[in-house]
Amino acid sequence: MLRKATQVLEEEHRVIQGMAASLAIVAEDIEKRKPVDGETLHNFVTFLDVFVQRCHHRKEETYLFAILEKKGVPTEGCPLAVLNNEHAKLRSLSSQFADSVELYTATQGQARVSLQKTIHALLELLPGHIWKEDYLLFPMADKLLSPEEQELLLTQFENVEARIGPNIHHDFERLAKRMEVTAQHP
Numbered sequence: 001m002l003r004k005a006t007q008v009l010e011e012e013h014r015v016i017q018g019m020a021a022s023l024a025i026v027a028e029d030i031e032k033r034k035p036v037d038g039e040t041l042h043n044f045v046t047f048l049d050v051f052v053q054r055c056h057h058r059k060e061e062t063y064l065f066a067i068l069e070k071k072g073v074p075t076e077g078c079p080l081a082v083l084n085n086e087h088a089k090l091r092s093l094s095s096q097f098a099d100s101v102e103l104y105t106a107t108q109g110q111a112r113v114s115l116q117k118t119i120h121a122l123l124e125l126l127p128g129h130i131w132k133e134d135y136l137l138f139p140m141a142d143k144l145l146s147p148e149e150q151e152l153l154l155t156q157f158e159n160v161e162a163r164i165g166p167n168i169h170h171d172f173e174r175l176a177k178r179m180e181v182t183a184q185h186p
Protein backbone atom coordinates (compact mmCIF):
# COMPACT_ATOMS: atom_id res chain seq x y z
CA MET A 1 0.00 0.00 0.00
CA LEU A 2 1.51 3.29 -1.12
CA ARG A 3 -0.59 5.78 0.70
CA LYS A 4 -3.13 5.72 3.49
CA ALA A 5 -6.47 7.49 3.29
CA THR A 6 -5.75 9.13 6.65
CA GLN A 7 -2.65 10.74 5.08
CA VAL A 8 -4.87 12.49 2.52
CA LEU A 9 -6.92 13.98 5.37
CA GLU A 10 -3.75 14.98 7.24
CA GLU A 11 -2.45 16.79 4.17
CA GLU A 12 -5.78 18.60 3.83
CA HIS A 13 -5.39 19.69 7.45
CA ARG A 14 -2.10 21.42 6.53
CA VAL A 15 -3.89 23.36 3.75
CA ILE A 16 -6.69 24.30 6.19
CA GLN A 17 -4.13 25.46 8.78
CA GLY A 18 -2.44 27.63 6.13
CA MET A 19 -5.76 29.27 5.29
CA ALA A 20 -6.53 29.74 8.99
CA ALA A 21 -3.18 31.51 9.47
CA SER A 22 -4.04 33.88 6.59
CA LEU A 23 -7.49 34.45 8.03
CA ALA A 24 -5.91 35.40 11.37
CA ILE A 25 -3.84 38.10 9.63
CA VAL A 26 -6.93 39.38 7.81
CA ALA A 27 -8.80 39.44 11.14
CA GLU A 28 -6.12 41.72 12.61
CA ASP A 29 -6.61 44.12 9.69
CA ILE A 30 -10.38 44.14 10.23
CA GLU A 31 -9.85 44.86 13.92
CA LYS A 32 -7.52 47.75 13.06
CA ARG A 33 -10.25 49.02 10.69
CA LYS A 34 -7.98 48.57 7.68
CA PRO A 35 -10.24 47.89 4.69
CA VAL A 36 -10.19 44.27 3.51
CA ASP A 37 -11.30 43.75 -0.07
CA GLY A 38 -14.33 41.67 -0.95
CA GLU A 39 -12.44 39.26 -3.19
CA THR A 40 -10.11 38.20 -0.37
CA LEU A 41 -13.06 37.60 1.94
CA HIS A 42 -15.04 35.72 -0.72
CA ASN A 43 -12.05 33.44 -1.26
CA PHE A 44 -12.28 32.41 2.38
CA VAL A 45 -16.04 31.82 1.98
CA THR A 46 -15.40 29.56 -1.02
CA PHE A 47 -12.59 27.76 0.76
CA LEU A 48 -14.77 26.99 3.79
CA ASP A 49 -17.69 25.90 1.66
CA VAL A 50 -15.94 23.86 -1.01
CA PHE A 51 -12.66 22.63 0.46
CA VAL A 52 -13.61 22.27 4.13
CA GLN A 53 -17.29 21.29 3.94
CA ARG A 54 -17.85 19.62 0.59
CA CYS A 55 -14.46 17.96 0.28
CA HIS A 56 -12.80 17.42 3.66
CA HIS A 57 -15.79 16.97 5.96
CA ARG A 58 -17.63 14.87 3.38
CA LYS A 59 -14.68 12.47 3.30
CA GLU A 60 -14.53 12.34 7.08
CA GLU A 61 -18.23 12.10 7.90
CA THR A 62 -19.58 10.03 5.05
CA TYR A 63 -16.69 7.61 4.73
CA LEU A 64 -14.12 7.60 7.54
CA PHE A 65 -16.49 8.05 10.50
CA ALA A 66 -18.95 5.63 8.88
CA ILE A 67 -16.41 2.83 8.44
CA LEU A 68 -15.13 3.36 12.00
CA GLU A 69 -18.70 3.01 13.30
CA LYS A 70 -19.02 -0.22 11.35
CA LYS A 71 -15.82 -1.43 12.98
CA GLY A 72 -17.41 -0.89 16.40
CA VAL A 73 -16.18 2.58 17.40
CA PRO A 74 -19.00 3.97 19.56
CA THR A 75 -21.05 6.79 18.07
CA GLU A 76 -21.46 8.36 21.50
CA GLY A 77 -18.76 10.36 23.30
CA CYS A 78 -15.18 10.87 22.18
CA PRO A 79 -13.99 10.92 19.48
CA LEU A 80 -16.85 10.44 16.96
CA ALA A 81 -19.73 12.31 18.64
CA VAL A 82 -17.40 15.13 19.70
CA LEU A 83 -15.98 15.48 16.18
CA ASN A 84 -19.42 15.30 14.53
CA ASN A 85 -20.59 17.98 16.90
CA GLU A 86 -17.63 20.20 16.00
CA HIS A 87 -18.38 19.66 12.30
CA ALA A 88 -21.92 20.91 12.91
CA LYS A 89 -20.52 23.98 14.70
CA LEU A 90 -18.05 24.61 11.87
CA ARG A 91 -20.88 24.28 9.35
CA SER A 92 -22.99 26.86 11.08
CA LEU A 93 -19.99 29.19 11.62
CA SER A 94 -19.12 28.92 7.93
CA SER A 95 -22.58 30.04 6.87
CA GLN A 96 -22.50 32.77 9.52
CA PHE A 97 -19.14 33.83 8.07
CA ALA A 98 -20.61 34.01 4.55
CA ASP A 99 -23.48 36.20 5.84
CA SER A 100 -21.10 38.46 7.78
CA VAL A 101 -18.88 38.89 4.70
CA GLU A 102 -21.93 39.94 2.65
CA LEU A 103 -22.89 42.48 5.27
CA TYR A 104 -19.31 43.74 5.68
CA THR A 105 -18.85 44.28 1.94
CA ALA A 106 -22.34 45.76 1.48
CA THR A 107 -21.62 48.34 4.20
CA GLN A 108 -18.07 49.08 2.97
CA GLY A 109 -16.57 47.67 6.12
CA GLN A 110 -18.94 49.33 8.60
CA ALA A 111 -20.52 46.08 9.81
CA ARG A 112 -17.39 44.46 11.14
CA VAL A 113 -18.37 43.24 14.61
CA SER A 114 -20.25 40.13 13.50
CA LEU A 115 -17.45 39.30 11.06
CA GLN A 116 -14.80 39.66 13.77
CA LYS A 117 -16.77 37.47 16.17
CA THR A 118 -17.33 34.76 13.59
CA ILE A 119 -13.67 34.67 12.54
CA HIS A 120 -12.71 34.51 16.19
CA ALA A 121 -15.03 31.56 16.81
CA LEU A 122 -13.74 29.75 13.71
CA LEU A 123 -10.10 30.26 14.66
CA GLU A 124 -10.82 29.07 18.18
CA LEU A 125 -12.53 25.87 17.09
CA LEU A 126 -10.33 24.75 14.17
CA PRO A 127 -6.95 24.04 15.85
CA GLY A 128 -8.39 21.79 18.60
CA HIS A 129 -10.55 19.95 16.08
CA ILE A 130 -7.59 19.28 13.78
CA TRP A 131 -5.47 18.22 16.77
CA LYS A 132 -8.06 15.64 17.87
CA GLU A 133 -8.18 14.16 14.40
CA ASP A 134 -4.41 14.15 13.78
CA TYR A 135 -3.45 12.76 17.18
CA LEU A 136 -6.47 10.69 18.27
CA LEU A 137 -8.69 9.77 15.35
CA PHE A 138 -6.22 9.01 12.57
CA PRO A 139 -3.84 6.90 14.72
CA MET A 140 -6.90 4.95 15.93
CA ALA A 141 -8.15 4.55 12.33
CA ASP A 142 -4.72 3.36 11.19
CA LYS A 143 -4.80 0.64 13.85
CA LEU A 144 -8.37 -0.47 13.09
CA LEU A 145 -8.45 -0.35 9.29
CA SER A 146 -6.99 -3.02 7.07
CA PRO A 147 -4.94 -2.05 3.99
CA GLU A 148 -7.99 -2.98 1.86
CA GLU A 149 -10.23 -0.68 3.87
CA GLN A 150 -7.73 2.20 3.55
CA GLU A 151 -7.65 1.49 -0.18
CA LEU A 152 -11.45 1.55 -0.37
CA LEU A 153 -11.48 4.90 1.46
CA LEU A 154 -8.93 6.29 -0.98
CA THR A 155 -11.21 5.41 -3.89
CA GLN A 156 -14.19 6.97 -2.12
CA PHE A 157 -12.14 10.12 -1.47
CA GLU A 158 -11.21 10.30 -5.16
CA ASN A 159 -14.91 10.10 -6.03
CA VAL A 160 -15.70 12.96 -3.65
CA GLU A 161 -13.04 15.08 -5.36
CA ALA A 162 -14.20 14.09 -8.85
CA ARG A 163 -17.76 15.17 -8.02
CA ILE A 164 -16.55 18.62 -6.94
CA GLY A 165 -14.09 19.19 -9.76
CA PRO A 166 -11.04 17.48 -11.21
CA ASN A 167 -8.43 19.88 -9.81
CA ILE A 168 -9.83 20.65 -6.41
CA HIS A 169 -6.64 19.88 -4.51
CA HIS A 170 -4.35 21.67 -6.89
CA ASP A 171 -6.65 24.71 -7.13
CA PHE A 172 -7.13 25.10 -3.41
CA GLU A 173 -3.48 24.56 -2.55
CA ARG A 174 -2.69 27.36 -4.98
CA LEU A 175 -5.41 29.53 -3.51
CA ALA A 176 -4.08 28.90 0.02
CA LYS A 177 -0.58 29.96 -1.10
CA ARG A 178 -1.95 33.06 -2.80
CA MET A 179 -3.97 33.98 0.28
CA GLU A 180 -0.87 33.56 2.43
CA VAL A 181 0.97 36.09 0.28
CA THR A 182 -2.02 38.47 0.06
CA ALA A 183 -2.55 38.36 3.82
CA GLN A 184 1.10 39.15 4.55
CA HIS A 185 1.57 41.76 1.81
CA PRO A 186 -1.81 43.25 1.02
Ligand SMILES: [Fe+2]
Pocket residue numbers: 057060083087129133
Ligand atom coordinates in the same frame (compact mmCIF):
# COMPACT_ATOMS: atom_id res chain seq x y z
FE1 LIG B 1 -13.07 16.97 11.02
Ligand SMILES: [Fe+2]
Pocket residue numbers: 009013056060130133
Ligand atom coordinates in the same frame (compact mmCIF):
# COMPACT_ATOMS: atom_id res chain seq x y z
FE1 LIG C 1 -10.37 16.98 9.49
